[in-house]
Amino acid sequence: GAGVSQTPSNKVTEKGKYVELRCDPISGHTALYWYRQSLGQGPEFLIYFQGTGAADDSGLPNDRFFAVRPEGSVSTLKIQRTERGDSAVYLCASSPGGLSAGDTQYFGPGTRLTVL
Amino acid sequence: KQEVTQIPAALSVPEGENLVLNCSFTDSAIYNLQWFRQDPGKGLTSLLLIQSSQREQTSGRLNASLDKSSGRSTLYIAASQPGDSATYLCAVNGGNKLVFGAGTILRVKS
Numbered sequence: 001g002a003g004v005s006q007t008p009s010n011k012v013t014e015k016g017k018y019v020e021l022r023c024d025p026i027s028g029h030t031a032l033y034w035y036r037q038s039l040g041q042g043p044e045f046l047i048y049f050q051g052t053g054a055a056d057d058s059g060l061p062n063d064r065f066f067a068v069r070p071e072g073s074v075s076t077l078k079i080q081r082t083e084r085g086d087s088a089v090y091l092c093a094s095s096p097g098g099l100s101a102g103d104t105q106y107f108g109p110g111t112r113l114t115v116l
Numbered sequence: 117k118q119e120v121t122q123i124p125a126a127l128s129v130p131e132g133e134n135l136v137l138n139c140s141f142t143d144s145a146i147y148n149l150q151w152f153r154q155d156p157g158k159g160l161t162s163l164l165l166i167q168s169s170q171r172e173q174t175s176g177r178l179n180a181s182l183d184k185s186s187g188r189s190t191l192y193i194a195a196s197q198p199g200d201s202a203t204y205l206c207a208v209n210g211g212n213k214l215v216f217g218a219g220t221i222l223r224v225k226s
Binding site: 004033035040041042043044045048055056059091093098102104105106107108109110 | 120147148150152158159160161162165167205207209212213214215216217218219
């Protein structure tokens, strides 16, 4: 079946611009996660959705970052006034329930964001 | 705050060798621990998941162990092959998120 998909695969933008990154989870998965991976590092947690609501947004670095999941499936990560330090690979993952249920996460291929 | 450390950071071995990758974590209150593989420019592929009540899991040439009380896990790869070359990531599940180590970059030479 189809896995987690992310669009675009690559995004180049200029400092100060606004960007949106999209994630399509596996059909039927109620939990959705966003992570950010900088070069040479492991992924770092940003936000976790259970259904339509953000169950944990403690990883969002500041108020320039925002994410939504209005219908409980597709999610969009939004970054305002981008900075060069935002350059990274943004990974999305989904799972059938939540991590506290012992579920594994299935990761998408990521969006590589470059801020010039 | 959970911290995950992986040793070594990089490893280069000849084909056919057995090898061990190490992962340590600071908070033993975890639901499970997972090992992932990441190929350059790709997403993460789950290799093995060990629930907190388990001691080890095996899949083919891979075996992962978990000692929750001491905060350690090892990934054992038997008879390594060039196709095993990738970055291996350890991640602990604290409930709402995975906390990852920085990874071990493995190169298997033919």
